[in-house]
Each structure stands twice: as C-alpha cells, then as structure tokens.
Amino acid sequence: MSPAPDWRQLDLTPGGRSLIEASAGTGKTWTIGVLYLRLLLENMFAPRRIVVATFTNAAAAELKERLRARIEQALALAQAGIAAAPDDSATDLCFLHARWQGNDACRHDDATRLALALAELDIAPIGTLHGLCTRILAEHPFAAGAAFRTPELVDAGALRDQLADDLWRVLHGEGDVGAALRQAAEPVLADLSRQKLAALLKLLMQPGVRVSAPVDVPMADQQAWADLLVAVTERTDLFKSSRSALRSRWQEIARYLGTPVDARDPSDLRNLGKLDACLCDLEKQLKPAACDDAQVMAALELSQTLVGTLEALLDKPRLSFLATLQHEARTQLDLRLARANQLGFDDLLTTVLEALRPDAQGNRVLADALFAQWPVAMIDEFQDTDPNQYGILDAIYRQADAVLRGRLLLIGDPKQAIYRFRGGDIHTYERARDAVAPNDRLLLDTNRRSSHAYVAAINALYARIGEKLGAPDSPTTISYRKVQASASECDVRFTHQDQPADALSFHDDSADPPGDDTGALLSCASRIAAMLDPSAGWRIDGRPLCASDVCVLVPRNHDAQRMVAFLRQRGIATVNRGRA
16 A cells, blocks of 8 residues: 555554654644644544654744644634635645535534643643653652652763763772772773773663673584584585685684684684675585585574674673673662662663563553553654654553554654664664554655755755665665655746856865865865855855855864864854854
C-alpha cells in the first residue's frame, strides 16, 4: 500500500502508528497543527489526553502557541461559518468546509469543542520528553517506584567532569582505593591523558551504552581452531588458486592462534577485516567440490564467529579497562546524585523506562495507567530520539502481547538522524520507521521556504553524487529524497549583473594540502569580500548585498575564529555566533 496522499487521509484511529517524514521548510509544524485539530474534532480527544513532545523547552513553548493559534482560527471559522468553497491549496480550510458543509449541527458542536479545548490547552501535556518523564514520576510515584520528594533534575555533565578529575587522581594514586581500576588501566595508562579520560567517560555514560568485559577463550579451543584451519589450508586441491585470499586469511589466523599468548604479534592479524569479503565471494575462492567437504564447512562455520572473537582477544586489555571504568564511574555518579537528591537527565529516562517494564507477575501497571491517561501522542523531531526515549514511548503504546494500542505519531526529518543530535540514534529511527505500515506514512516533499533555483540545485547535487547519506559502506537506509519548491516562478531575489545568481557553488580544494582547510577559509573570505563590493553587481531584492545578508557555517569553533580574522582583515564587519 502507498503512503497517505496528504494529512487529511492519514489514519489516526487507535491501534497503530503514523510516521510523518518532513524535510526542512516542508511545513512540519503546520502539519502538526492540523493533525492536532483532527484529533480534537474527529477523535474527540481533549487536549489533556494528547501528548505533544519535542526536544527543547523553547520549541515546546512555540509549538503550544502555534497549536493555540490553530484552535483559535478554527473556532472563529466555526462561529462565523465558511461562506464559499476555499481554494484547493488551502487544505486546512477545505477540511473544515467539507466537514461543516450543510451540517450546522456539526459546526456548532465543533465550536463548543474548540472553545473547551482552548480553555484546557494550558494544562495539556505539551513539552519535552524529559518534562513528560518528570511528570510521570510526580503523578505516579507508586507505580514508578519513585520517591515522594521529586529529585532535582540536573545536567550531569558538570558532575561527570568532577568525576573525571577524581578518577584521574585515583589512577595515579596508591592504596586500596581504586586498586581494581588501576590494575585494569595498567596496559593502557601510558596512552591515557586527562582529556582522553574525560572523553571516554562522556561516551561510556551515554544512555544504552554498555561495555561487557571480554570473555576468555580457553587455549584448548584456540588450539583446536588453529588445527582445523591448518588442516584445511594444507589441502591445496580445495582452493581455486594457491594464492587464494581466503586460504591466506586462514593461514594468518592459524599462525596467530597456534602461537603462545605471550609471543603473539597483533600485526599478524592485519588482514583480519578482509575475512568477511572472502566469505562473501566463495565462488572465486573455493572449487565446487570443496563446498561438500566436512572440514571446509566446519572452517566456514568457524569463520562466522572468528572476526568478533579475535578482535575481542586483540583488544582484551582495553575492553577490560573500559568495562571497569564504566562500572566505577556509574557507581560513583549514582552515589553522588543520590546523596544530593538529584537526578541526571539521562537517569530520569532510565528510571521511567525501568518502571515501565513488566513486574514478576507480568503486570504493566505504569504503562497501562499512562496509556489510559494519554491515548495518543505526537513526537516532534523524532529523528533525535535515543533508544531509551523510544523504549518509553513503545512501552506505553504497546500491549503486553506486543499488539499496538492507541495512536503514536512520529514526526521528523530522517536526514537529520545521521548527525546524532541530542544523543539521537539512527538505528532507533530506522527501527521505529520499519514498524510503521506504508499506508500510515506521510511524506512532506514540498519546500515552502527556499527558491526554485536552490531546491533544483540541491536535487541536482544528490542526483549526481548519490542519494544515500553516510559513509559508502554504512548499512543505514537513510537517503535524500527529491523535493519540490512551492514558491512562485518570480522568486528570483539574488542576482548578479541583473541575472539570477547561481544557487549553489563549490570551492575546488584539490590544490590545498591534505587536512589543511586554510585555503577553503581564505577562498570563502575573499569570495564574500568580492560579493560585498557594490560595483560587482551582487544584489538581493534589488539592493546591493551587505554583510548582514551573509551567514558562514564552519565545522569547528576554531574555524569560526579563523574565519572572523580573515573577514576582518578584509574590512568586513563580523559577528561570531559561536559558543563564546
């Protein structure tokens, strides 16, 4: 089945999920408003029963005001009536006109319902996901196993920095305190700095990140693996060539496993990563008869697990240290938060997620209570959702037998998922998307913000370089989708010498030294200076281009500082909007 043609046909009935994928400027917030209107009028939900969540307090406040304006507009139309059929492009007015045409009773009922919704909007659950979880702990302390005194929510980042300092001192101290951590860190301590330790803690303490200590593989098993691979590789009649890549990989692994642990050289497994490629191309590696050989089949089966096992053996000291460090840091942070009656933002999510799990008898008291209270939810910026956040939503809007319940609407831009903003996880997005039926999806593909020329340029760029987003070998299925522009044909605002200016241009950095982007920054600064010269003929809306019309985006704060210096050298007034 194909996706819904527009927002009016998107299924909002209980027992399913809806996905609205929206590129920048395609009317995502507008669509949230009209879908909210449908939930009020068609499904007859009161605002207090509709969760609307986004990722910042400022965005939530703006979204609430947009919803208020949408309700006020619909209420005014319900009270006055729509005299004539609206233009087809005004789909919100067309929806109301079709609903009320020849049915004054429905219009009057809707006016009453909208007036009540407007009065109730201030108590509606419209906010951030963290705010929603705070509300859950406050309103359901028994079911959530929470204290009656709600902990103070804090950003654990400052505590994590303090913890990094303390653990750094422990690693370079003596005595019984921290002895296990020092022992685990001994093989890696020479390469560990205070900055690296802080970076490791930031990663290790993210939601859902768990490092397990490596499992020892008995030497007897390793020797048996080596004997099997030696036996197979000595039978040259099995391979299409004596220089078969698969045979070479097996020989390298056999030599490594057959060497005493204290005499092993990790460089002997420098080609380990190529084993997967050999296994995917067996027709070029093995003779047809080899596929019926018991020893070969055993070696192939072993190869499926060898890569991960050998990588763990090679990295065992580091994995052991990371597992110990994570355990120690987590224990210390939890202790400090508990003493101060505080809760980190990530811990807030974990607490609620744990409370939503079934108890020993299989009861889901909190999940059932929350679903009864909020039978429908709309999640804005869903591409930034992490596994814990999605786990909370999935638990509420799914029955114990895994059948979907209520209606969960997920709204976001999949392309932004690759940036992992706010801890977002691209695999979580893909998992949630794959759980939505094709006919429960809505694609917003009309850009209402950018010019025809710019939209066409971006479409042409991805048509040339490929639509897949991410590294070429990435398993992600996120891709660029062609969009169309809705602006009028007379939307040319940016001109050069009275002709439409190029919407997209590139700096050729082929002559720049590898890894040095100074040339690109200098080129950008010189380009801006040339465009700001009134005699050059660059104009916007008929007037000469000025410095306040130009925005420069750079990869790092350090690049921003250098760009400011280059622009000021050229006499261009500049404001740095970085962290400072």
